[in-house]
Amino acid sequence: MNETTEPLLAADEPQAVTVYNAGGTSPLVLVADHAGNRLPRALGTLGLPASELQRHIAWDIGIAGVAHSLADALDAVLVRQNYSRLVIDCNRPPQSPASTPEISELTAIPGNIGLSAAARTARERDIFRPYHRAIEQELDRRQKADPAAALIALHSFTPVFKGNARAMHAAVLYHRDPSLAHRLLSLLRREQGLIAGDNEPYFVSDATDFTIPVHGERRGLRHVLLEIRQDLIAEPPGQRKWAALLARLLPEAYRQTTM
Numbered sequence: 001m002n003e004t005t006e007p008l009l010a011a012d013e014p015q016a017v018t019v020y021n022a023g024g025t026s027p028l029v030l031v032a033d034h035a036g037n038r039l040p041r042a043l044g045t046l047g048l049p050a051s052e053l054q055r056h057i058a059w060d061i062g063i064a065g066v067a068h069s070l071a072d073a074l075d076a077v078l079v080r081q082n083y084s085r086l087v088i089d090c091n092r093p094p095q096s097p098a099s100t101p102e103i104s105e106l107t108a109i110p111g112n113i114g115l116s117a118a119a120r121t122a123r124e125r126d127i128f129r130p131y132h133r134a135i136e137q138e139l140d141r142r143q144k145a146d147p148a149a150a151l152i153a154l155h156s157f158t159p160v161f162k163g164n165a166r167a168m169h170a171a172v173l174y175h176r177d178p179s180l181a182h183r184l185l186s187l188l189r190r191e192q193g194l195i196a197g198d199n200e201p202y203f204v205s206d207a208t209d210f211t212i213p214v215h216g217e218r219r220g221l222r223h224v225l226l227e228i229r230q231d232l233i234a235e236p237p238g239q240r241k242w243a244a245l246l247a248r249l250l251p252e253a254y255r256q257t258t259m
Helices: 050-054 063-074 117-145 179-190 211-217 236-258
Strands: 017-020 028-032 078-081 150-157 170-173 196-198 222-229
Touching: 017 063, 017 117, 028 063, 028 117, 028 236, 063 078, 063 150, 063 236, 078 117, 117 211, 150 211, 150 236, 170 179, 179 196, 179 222, 179 236, 211 222, 222 236
Parallel strands: 028 078, 028 150, 150 222, 170 196
Antiparallel strands: 017 078, 170 222
16 A cells, blocks of 8 residues: 555545534634544554543544534534544644654554654645645635634543643633633633633643644634533533533624724
């Protein structure tokens, strides 16, 4: 098999990216970098038991349900990734070691150890690029219709990371432009009993992130990366609850940036 030319995905496998509610009218464009946990058949199981693919190391648990419900509530376009971040992380620069991790948290990923340049190229070509091309095309379309479009990247985080519990319920992340993030943070913190973090438990940077720096900052769009704790959205009722909350707060935060 010539790994540089043979498709990674078979013709009967799902595409790398799904554009949901195409043509949605909201100026808020939703993206979900880690929404899926599929593996291409050509990669087998990456040497992992099925249970590992249900963990945070494989995807952002619950975020697909939140994203779809939120897209419906806002009439917003959602661009979502369908394959596991263990194949290639679509929110990491492809040249980063974290793009195809050999170890995630404390778990070794046998199928990622010693990857050839050709194998990395195939994953970037067939998973990473189609996803980001879909975002580019949607933002191009959206900006022509409404120059004031905003990019909302939806993620979830694990309640316990390497033995450390995280008390916050949600967080906003950003890099050079905190305008939309800080307005959303202020609104989140007004919600009774809700603990919201500011650039934690992660933060955005050019070295560690791709979606916000490339699609948000370079275009000069308003943007925010929103993290929600996974135990709050692991099941459909929690997903609907958070989608309803964000459907109320995100448009208000966006409105405040346009005043």
